[in-house]
Amino acid sequence: MSDDKKILIVDDDADQREILAIELQSAGYQVLTAEGESAAEDLLMSTRPDLAVVDLMMDNMDSGFVLSHRIKQLYPETPVIILTSVAAETRLEFNIDPDDKQSWIKADAWIDKPVRAEQLCGEIERLLNA
Amino acid sequence: MTETLNVLVCDDEPGMLKGTERALRRHQIELVDLQTTVAFNVVMADSGEKALERIQAERPDILLLDYKLPGISGLEVQEQLAQQGLDILTVMISAYSSLQTVITATKRGAFDFVVKPFTPDELRTTVQRAAHHLLLHRQALRLAEERKQIRFEFIRVLGHELKAPLAAVEGYMRLLEKQALGDQISQYGHIVERSLIRLDGMRKLIYDLLDLTRIESGKKQRDLVSVDVCEAVRMAVETALPEAQERQISIHADIPDELTMHADRGELEIILNNLLSNAVKYNKDEGSVTITVANQGDQVRIDVADTGIGMSPEESARLFNEFVRIKNEKTASILGSGLGLSIVKKLVALYGGTISVASEKDVGTTFTVVLHKEPHAQEATVQAAGA
Numbered sequence: 001m002s003d004d005k006k007i008l009i010v011d012d013d014a015d016q017r018e019i020l021a022i023e024l025q026s027a028g029y030q031v032l033t034a035e036g037e038s039a040a041e042d043l044l045m046s047t048r049p050d051l052a053v054v055d056l057m058m059d060n061m062d063s064g065f066v067l068s069h070r071i072k073q074l075y076p077e078t079p080v081i082i083l084t085s086v087a088a089e090t091r092l093e094f095n096i097d098p099d100d101k102q103s104w105i106k107a108d109a110w111i112d113k114p115v116r117a118e119q120l121c122g123e124i125e126r127l128l129n130a
Numbered sequence: 131m132t133e134t135l136n137v138l139v140c141d142d143e144p145g146m147l148k149g150t151e152r153a154l155r156r157h158q159i160e161l162v163d164l165q166t167t168v169a170f171n172v173v174m175a176d177s178g179e180k181a182l183e184r185i186q187a188e189r190p191d192i193l194l195l196d197y198k199l200p201g202i203s204g205l206e207v208q209e210q211l212a213q214q215g216l217d218i219l220t221v222m223i224s225a226y227s228s229l230q231t232v233i234t235a236t237k238r239g240a241f242d243f244v245v246k247p248f249t250p251d252e253l254r255t256t257v258q259r260a261a262h263h264l265l266l267h268r269q270a271l272r273l274a275e276e277r278k279q280i281r282f283e284f285i286r287v288l289g290h291e292l293k294a295p296l297a298a299v300e301g302y303m304r305l306l307e308k309q310a311l312g313d314q315i316s317q318y319g320h321i322v323e324r325s326l327i328r329l330d331g332m333r334k335l336i337y338d339l340l341d342l343t344r345i346e347s348g349k350k351q352r353d354l355v356s357v358d359v360c361e362a363v364r365m366a367v368e369t370a371l372p373e374a375q376e377r378q379i380s381i382h383a384d385i386p387d388e389l390t391m392h393a394d395r396g397e398l399e400i401i402l403n404n405l406l407s408n409a410v411k412y413n414k415d416e417g418s419v420t421i422t423v424a425n426q427g428d429q430v431r432i433d434v435a436d437t438g439i440g441m442s443p444e445e446s447a448r449l450f451n452e453f454v455r456i457k458n459e460k461t462a463s464i465l466g467s468g469l470g471l472s473i474v475k476k477l478v479a480l481y482g483g484t485i486s487v488a489s490e491k492d493v494g495t496t497f498t499v500v501l502h503k504e505p506h507a508q509e510a511t512v513q514a515a516g517a
Binding site: 085 | 290293294296297298300301302304305310311324328
């Protein structure tokens with residue numbers, strides 16, 4: 001059922017991009033990758049992904065937030081999953097309610113790194129079927 | 131900078147209160163070493179009880195406290211302050227007859243004492259000493275706090291940099307485990323190669339970190355001997371050559387036959403290897419690297435120029451900070467610990483030297499290092515401690 005769903009992966013680590021791409025392709029998704037904010041923005045101009053998986057810390061501490069916000073502006077229906085290790089590194093906790101209209105941080109799910117493919121696929125499946 | 135300190139004077143003699151207020155009211159002192167001008171705001175209390183009240187309300191920085199008071203004594207006031215953990219610098223005021231008490235008070239934490247009767251100048255001198263002590267103490271606290279923050283930030287970024295290669299290798303291993311690319315081992319060559327590259331990068335980071343820590347602690351064993359810089363350069367070129375040849379980058383050395391200086395071989399090697407390795411890494415395929423060594427009296431000048439991707443002025447300015455790796459589409463695939471140039475900068479300082487960079491985007495970058503031929507051991511220790 002996930003055959004032709006397009007997933008956008010944005011991560012500045014080339015190996016992470018490759019690993020996630022292989023994992024998601026073997027789960028039957030079509031995968032697009034981008035290495036950062038600007039590459040992702042270019043891609044988004046021509047393509048509407050069905051879901052985006054975005055690393056939080058790329059060029060800047062908050063690149064993932066900014067990009068997620070942008071995706072939601074362009075395609076409000078596209079779910080965004082943010083991958084983060086910020087919680088573990090800074091002991092900051094995110095309590096983000098995706099339905100909170102006040103929150104400028106638009107994301108539908110957060111996954112702590114390191115990410116297990118099974119967990120990521122589970123979240124993707126859940127959000128695509130929601 | 132001007133700072134106004136609140137001074138609370140507690141004495142039961144109205145004349146003393148007035149006199150103290152007059153002596154300090156329009157008085158300003160220059161603390162040259164702290165580059166601060168200090169002015170005073172004087173508050174008065176004629177009993178220990180009132181002093182405690184005013185301390186709660188005004189939070190004075192300095193307390194001039196008479197020992198002999200009608201109600202609770204100066205010592206009791208001091209005790210209560212200590213119990214509440216208030217950071218107030220106390221100067222005891224006393225007559226000769228009760229010198230013993232002042233000594234007791236000093237033992238309990240009073241900073242100083244002034245003996246009655248005193249002249250306005252004597253009072254001012256005592257208060258100046260107190261103000262100087264207080265501001266120095268606060269500055270030390272501030273610096274300690276800043277150092278703690280910098281250390282925290284360093285460790286946070288370090289943790290991030292160490293976890294990234296671990297996550298990559300772990301991810302690749304899981305792909306192998308579930309045979310995500312099929313059951314032919316040949317299909318996993320790329321994955322194995324990438325894993326090894328990331329592990330290598332991680333090892334390099336750990337080595338760089340240890341180098342940096344040794345240099346910063348000043349505990350690194352330095353063996354200053356007579357070294358031929360040109361020979362060291364020839365060796366560093368040899369080290370950089372395999373990586374350069376892979377990408378058809380040529381390395382030219384424009385150096386005299388011999389140029390000796392006093393240096394630690396290991397340190398010189400780290401400086402040269404880092405600069406040459408960067409010049410190759412951030413070069414274009416088929417580019418070139420030129421290393422020049424020049425004799426400049428009591429100094430040696432080393433230039434490493436590349437025909438690489440270059441940097442904008444903003445990027446150059448950030449370059450020598452820890453973990454700063456210039457990130458853009460051209461550097462995305464280049465691996466590095468982000469500590470190399472911080473290490474070079476600290477080592478160069480050990481030679482009373484300088485490092486500078488000139489760069490133009492898409493044209494190339496030149497790093498220039500100037501080292502003293504006879505680095506003074508003493509100077510080196512001081513600089514390492516302050517590095």
